[in-house]
Amino acid sequence: MLTATYALVALSVEQASVRLNLLAFQQYVRTTLMQQNSVTMAQLEYACNSLNTLYQACQWRKTERYLIPALRAATERADQLLDELNRLNQSALAAVRALQEQAEALADAGEGQVQRISDNIETFCTAMLQKLEKEEHELFALARNSIAGDAWFSIANQLMLHDKRVEELKRSAPPAALPDAAAINMPRLQVLPMIDMNLVQDDTISTMPRLRARAERELPAPK
Numbered sequence: 001m002l003t004a005t006y007a008l009v010a011l012s013v014e015q016a017s018v019r020l021n022l023l024a025f026q027q028y029v030r031t032t033l034m035q036q037n038s039v040t041m042a043q044l045e046y047a048c049n050s051l052n053t054l055y056q057a058c059q060w061r062k063t064e065r066y067l068i069p070a071l072r073a074a075t076e077r078a079d080q081l082l083d084e085l086n087r088l089n090q091s092a093l094a095a096v097r098a099l100q101e102q103a104e105a106l107a108d109a110g111e112g113q114v115q116r117i118s119d120n121i122e123t124f125c126t127a128m129l130q131k132l133e134k135e136e137h138e139l140f141a142l143a144r145n146s147i148a149g150d151a152w153f154s155i156a157n158q159l160m161l162h163d164k165r166v167e168e169l170k171r172s173a174p175p176a177a178l179p180d181a182a183a184i185n186m187p188r189l190q191v192l193p194m195i196d197m198n199l200v201q202d203d204t205i206s207t208m209p210r211l212r213a214r215a216e217r218e219l220p221a222p223k
Contacts, residue, residue: 003152008140010159011063015132018057022132025050026125034118041103044117048103051096051124058092058128063135066158067143075146081138088131095124 033039033047058064068085071078099120102113147155 003149003156004144004147007067007152007156007159008144011061011067011140012136014061015063015136018054018061019129019132021054021057022125022128025054026122026129029118029121029125033114033121036114039114039117044099044103047117047121048096048099051099051121054128055092055096055124058089058131062159062162063139065162066155067139070147070151070155071139071143074148074151075142077146078139078142081134081142085131085134085139088127088134092124092127092131095120095127099124 029047033043039047068082072082099117102117102120
């Protein structure tokens with residue numbers, strides 16, 4: 001089961017990176033936007049872009065692209081859990097669309113609309129964090145016990161090819177045009193590979209060894 005352990009460690013590291021992004025944005029909204037009496041159109045557009053970026057990052061995760069399809073093919077015991085994960089994903093997507101509708105309809109948001117904006121962002125972050133939690137504590141355990149050894153080799157190979165492709169895209173992608181974060185009083189988010197916003201911060205790289213070590217400690221011992 002060494003291959004399964006390798007794959008699950010890699011997936012846990014990715015989960016931790018996504019979680020950091022979600023928590024950072026959720027905390028920002030709670031401590032800044034929710035304290036304001038109004039939200040400018042620039043802030044609302046930036047919030048929409050941030051939620052869309054975070055949602056895309058969650059969809060591009062290796063868990064979504066490789067582990068879940070392999071688990072669905074391996075056993076029907078995962079169907080109920082996968083349905084629950086899909087419901088959380090649909091809740092998050094509905095929040096993204098609701099925020100986009102607000103951005104299209106409003107020039108400036110008043111105080112009552114600040115609450116609606118904050119509620120949509122909170123709904124999104126809560127749903128995605130719950131999805132990550134269920135994946136780590138339920139999906140990974142079910143996958144370890146249900147997916148056969150040969151399938152784990154295939155998954156591990158897909159993970160390596162995925163990383164290689166990400167690196168190639170990062171090298172070939174032109175620098176993205178960044179919004180003036182200082183002008184609209186919003187922080188830059190850490191952004192995962194495959195997303196069309198080049199805002200990766202140096203501290204993300206420095207934290208990866210610690211995240212990997214944490215993932216290795218938290219993973220159950222192979223049977």
